[in-house]
Amino acid sequence: MPSSKNKIMQLKQFYLFFLLLLAACNVPTPSEEMAEGDSSDIFAFVDVNVLPMTGNSLSTGQTVIVKDGKIEAIGPAADIDVPAGATVLEASGKYLMPGLAEMHAHIPVPQEGNDALVRETLFLYLSRGVTTIRGMLGNPYHLELKKMIEQDSILSPRVFTSSPSLNGNTVPNAEEARRLVTQYQRDGYDFLKIHPGIPLEAFDEMAKTAREVGITFSGHVPQPVGIRHALDAQYASIDHLDGYLSGLASQEDWERLDNNIGFFGYRTVPYADANEIAVLAQQTKDNGVWIVPTQSLFTRWFSPVDPAAMANEPEMKYMSGRTRYQWRQSKQNAIGDAEYNEEQWKKMIDLRQQLLRALHEADVPLLLGSDAPQVFNVPGFSLEHEMNAMADAGISNAVILHSGTSNPARFFGQEGAFGTIQKGASADLLLLSGNPLEDLSQTWAQEGVMVRGYWMPKDMIDEQLREIAAAHAE
CATH class of the missing domain: 2.30.40.10 (Urease, subunit C, domain 1)
Structure with missing residues (x-):
């Protein structure tokens, strides 16, 4: 009793x-x-x-x-x-x-002052043992949310939050890059979030200013930058293996494709030179860049599985009907493209698995992240899919577990504080x-x-x- x-x-x-x-x-x-x-x-x-x-x-x-x-x-x-x-x-x-860490998470913001969806999302993470999240699309509200969590006024995983998106629209030139990086560091964001579209000159100014003011940057690799230049710029983490797949194709191949590389480099798959995988892995290690694979994003959102079947999976009942409908539409649009076919998708997954193994073998540290809530990735529940996808790539149970426990604390320089x-x-x-x-x-x-x-x-x-x-x- x-x-x-x-x-x-x-x-x-x-x-x-x-x-x-x-x-x-x-x-x-x-x-x-x-x-x-x-x-x-x-x-x-x-x-x-x-x-x-x-x-x-x-x-x-x-x-x-x-x-x-x-x-x-x-x-x-x-x-x-x-x-x-x-x-x-x-x-x-x-x-x-x-407890686990979701290192590529998204946190809603209140709608017209109503934070119900925020609280529900945070609980869904907790319900599956996620006690730390790294928010990857920051908002001023998230800075206030962090304070609430630290004061124990809301039950939630601990939160690390990115800045608002730095992308081709928000950072069109070097001058704006310097201004925003300086502002976001002063505002107190934990790191900068990089999205596609940033011109090379603006990207270089962003990276230079980030080093000067003492803030790191993570996320996507803008296509004008390319994976090799991005690695030399020393991202804190590259998420989704962004830019790696397209980096296996030559510039001549890119031009053949009119620089339209498709969904995370899908169109470059037939041109990929697997011999370059080890080279990129070593360059990643040499520059101290961490990797958040989000492999489940590609085994779920971009898989040929029927969207209607996925919408009926058990964990989908925790998402609203509107969200489930939007996810079905998004997945159908992705796999309904005229150029999409299952064989090329399988080759894409195989190349990503080769990249993931090579990065691990080069001693590049991995971080567990699934990009939730994203298409058919329910907060908390999606980490099971991510772990399984990493295991399918040949990563050991111990390495997978470290990627979601001790590694995030190391990544944030808080080894021994959590994880x-x-x-x-x-x-x-x-x-x-x-x-x-x-x-x-x-x-x-x-x-x-x-x-x-x-x-x-x-x-x-x-x-x-x-x-x-x-x-x-x-």
Whole structure:
């Protein structure tokens, strides 16, 4: 039977989720003060198998103490005393790993002052153990959202946010590039988001100014820039393997295609020189560039699978009917093009898998990201597809798990602060029924999620998901 302390804590957590549900239904909520969780409570995971992700080791029979939202102690159960009054979570035979990071996420903004979709999206990430997200299309609202999260006034993964988009329309020349980079650094964005279309001169000024003011940049590779020049400019991360595929074709081939390379280089596939893969991988390593593959974007959005069938997948019930319709239309438009065919798509996936393996073999660090919510990529749920796509490319379970736990903290220069289970780290934890190092699917056998010391048992998460599904079924 649960202790009275545990019952009280569960009631507090249920109340917090109840408030999120009310917000999603546009019902006025009680005061913020009543909604606050109690991050000072102490938890003890007892007799648990720990995957600290500081390496590839597994420690059995451990006790992990959480206090004030951080890991206070970890060690063999016989050596760790459970503090009086702690909420004890008996975890014999279970596995504890750090929470996951979605490193190519999108966060909505409130519509006419209504932040219901924002809260719902953040919960969907949390519901699958995503305790850190890197927002890839920033907005001034996201700077305020970060403050709310840091103050624990909203239950959410921690957020790192990009600037608003730097693209061919917003950055048409070098002068505007310098102005916007300087402004976004002063505004407090974590990094710059690069989109296609930036002219080469403006791109070079953007990169130069970013180095001067001390802000990194990530995202797409504008076609006028090209992958080789982009790598030498030292992106923090290149997402989607953008520019790599088209970089395997020669300039002569590009001209043959009238510089229309298609969806992420799809039209260049017949001209790709696979011998260049190792060269690009080494150049990536030499310039310290990280990679967010978003492989599931191509195995799902750009696959020949019937959009109507994908719209009926179980996780789609958590998205609105309007969103599902838009996703069906977007996918149909992509694969309905006259030049699209399944054989060329398969060759595209094969080349991307070769690139991903070569990058890993060159010791280029990988980051887990799926571009959610994007076409048929539901927040949180899409990371399962992404992990499977990485595994299909020949990446090991350990490397995949590191890409979504310890690597993001390293990427942000916060190693030891989150993404690992060690003393002093944020208590972002997943309690699993099996070992994901042996069976990657066990990552999703979650019996509970802890985010910064807030414990969310599976039954509570499932109840909230049922409410979201019911709201979108109307």
